[in-house]
Amino acid sequence: MSVFTQERLTALNAAYARCIDNDELEQLGDFFLDQCLYLVTTADNYASALQAGIVYADTRAMLQDRVMAMRDANIYEEQRYRHIIGAPVLLEQEGDTAKAESPFIVVRIMRDGSTEVFATGRYIDCIVAQPDHPLKFAERIVVCDSCNIDTLLVIPL
Amino acid sequence: MSVFTQERLTALNAAYARCIDNDELEQLGDFFLDQCLYLVTTADNYASALQAGIVYADTRAMLQDRVMAMRDANIYEEQRYRHIIGAPVLLEQEGDTAKAESPFIVVRIMRDGSTEVFATGRYIDCIVAQPDHPLKFAERIVVCDSCNIDTLLVIPL
């Protein structure tokens, strides 16, 4: 029996999205290993195998620092986000490590109530199972469909 | 083995959304206990612990009455809705009762075909399991991300 059931992968995504959308960013690092990669990039860059993009962090501590810095930006106070993550596709697994891909849509809600699709794309993840622990991300690469996401990015995706 | 599996919670949400989007509103009350709370509110109100908002019903009969009244409004004939509900997060459970939270996005499709994001938010639910019955809502609090949802609201969310 695989430890990477659809149920567990789905629960990981759901908890991650809830952490961001409920503004519980202090906990976002808990979803990652100490040594990890969190990268936001565009589909064009990803297809070109460019590691360019918006690198958030390659350790959990760096990720957590940057996430908290985002919250300090004034603009952050003025908007909310809502993630809807589609069902994950398990691409491969070996031992305690798996690769999976999940589509997402993020809607942004401004202070005046106006609502729009802010970003879409897919998470390409490397996920690690440890005994008696929830699944964690060794890598979460956020591949945005749109080419001009970066100038607007003020929260984690 | 918990009766509140992700599969059962997901199926409850999916059937609820289908009931609304397929315009089978006569059945919406079936998802609730006789004594229940169905409340639509905003994130700001919810964060302030205000019970203000758009209270739809505190019994199943009242809920069903109000839902049917919505259908009579002329404007309802002119539009469709489409719910996409993200995976539920099980927050706590004790015996036959559980609390769960699920994100949603609702798209509105006007008679002329124009399509827009109408509402986003999260369902905060108290769900009850009874032997040989589907899960039912003791509470469904619909917390909308946007502050100005109320003036437009003509269908259940």
Added chain:
Amino acid sequence: MSVFTQERLTALNAAYARCIDNDELEQLGDFFLDQCLYLVTTADNYASALQAGIVYADTRAMLQDRVMAMRDANIYEEQRYRHIIGAPVLLEQEGDTAKAESPFIVVRIMRDGSTEVFATGRYIDCIVAQPDHPLKFAERIVVCDSCNIDTLLVIPL
């Protein structure tokens, strides 16, 4: 134990969406039986029991042909799509065949980065289980909520 678990139905939808959104259209036919129906129509037509609409194919070969023709259209190069498919509702099953319904939203991302909701609706599927094979579609009827989807349609939904 049913072969049509929520997990298997969800995995089928997820793999189908991924095939389209990742532009792996050569594989789209693999999700269908040799004799199949793939039909895109509107909610109004479907409610009137009209078979009118945009018939894509009634065999896998025809479906595959048409899908590849879409890719050749210049306009296709200029845009991306992102499907988010909600949880399937199992409507009925008998032996190795089941009927299920799943809601969807498709977002379109233009070359300049602009992003909008392109289509919403529901898949109404007849799905067949074969020993040692993934589930396949005998029928996938794509019922779009909007009445004017057809003039814009350049990719499979």
